[in-house]
Amino acid sequence: MPRPRKRDYDSLRRDLIDAGGRLLAAEGPSALSTRRVAQETGTSTTAVYSLFGDKAGLVREMFLEGFERLAAAFDAVPRTADPVADLLALGDAYRANARDNPHLYELMFGRPVPEFRPDAEAGRRIRPTFDALVAACARCVDEGAFAPLPPHDIAVQLNALAHGLAGLELRGALGGGDDADAHWKRAFATLLKGLAA
CATH class of the missing domain: 1.10.10 (Arc Repressor Mutant, subunit A)
Known part of the structure; x- marks a missing residue:
């Protein structure tokens, strides 16, 4: 060729x-x-x-491409005067990216190919997506919307919630349409209530 x-x-x-x-x-x-x-x-x-x-190289690039698409989704979220709304918009972008790329999602966050483990360079390349979440959480703390907790810890909790919801939704466990939307909204509203200053 x-x-x-x-x-x-x-x-x-x-x-x-x-x-x-x-x-x-x-x-x-x-x-x-x-x-x-x-x-x-x-x-x-x-x-x-x-x-x-080779095949291992393909799997690595599939993994990285999933995170590149997530990074692009985060980059497309506009910054407003409301830090909490902006943080929720990142959650919406995460969900939309998972729904747009379900075929890459499990590889990004699971172990469907047992022999594949991201190397240090891959880890460095995917880090900005989590850093964007930490920065958004830090802004919520700095502007008084959240209690003075470590932004990294808040980001871990929000990431775990979004990941769990996305995984369940992709498997059809949240129902469809309005039911899935309601689960996302209630889950985030409950967590944000606990984080409020």
């Missing part, structure tokens, strides 16, 4: 990552092979090796 042009490279990379994620989510780690991913995207295994090195 000839080396793809820059535009083709980005499109093919994304297609391969999404195909890998869909295979992993639908059929489990045994279905995730370079041959199957190539077939799903109508390309050759040479393209997979060229872009990712």
Whole structure:
């Protein structure tokens, strides 16, 4: 296969990552092979090796891409004069990203590929998403909306809540539509009430 042009490279990379994620989510780690991913995207295994090195490289890039999409979702949240509303908007962005990328979500936060463990460089690259949450929590504390608790600890609690809700929603355990919305709103309202100054 000839080396793809820059535009083709980005499109093919994304297609391969999404195909890998869909295979992993639908059929489990045994279905995730370079041959199957190539077939799903109508390309050759040479393209997979060229872009990712091997299957392990593909899995690593799937993991990183999930967090890049989450970071982009967080970056798109506007900053307003209300720190709590802005924090809740990050929660909405987290939820929307999970729903838009369910095929990458489990790899981001679980162990569906047992042999994959993020290396130190991957850890450094995904850190800004959690740092954005800590910064939003710090702003709530600094502006008096939250009790003077360590922002990192607040961020851990909010992250755990959002992760749990998103995981349940993706599995259909929160019901659909209005039911799922209500669970998210009530859960966050309860936690924020406990954090209020």
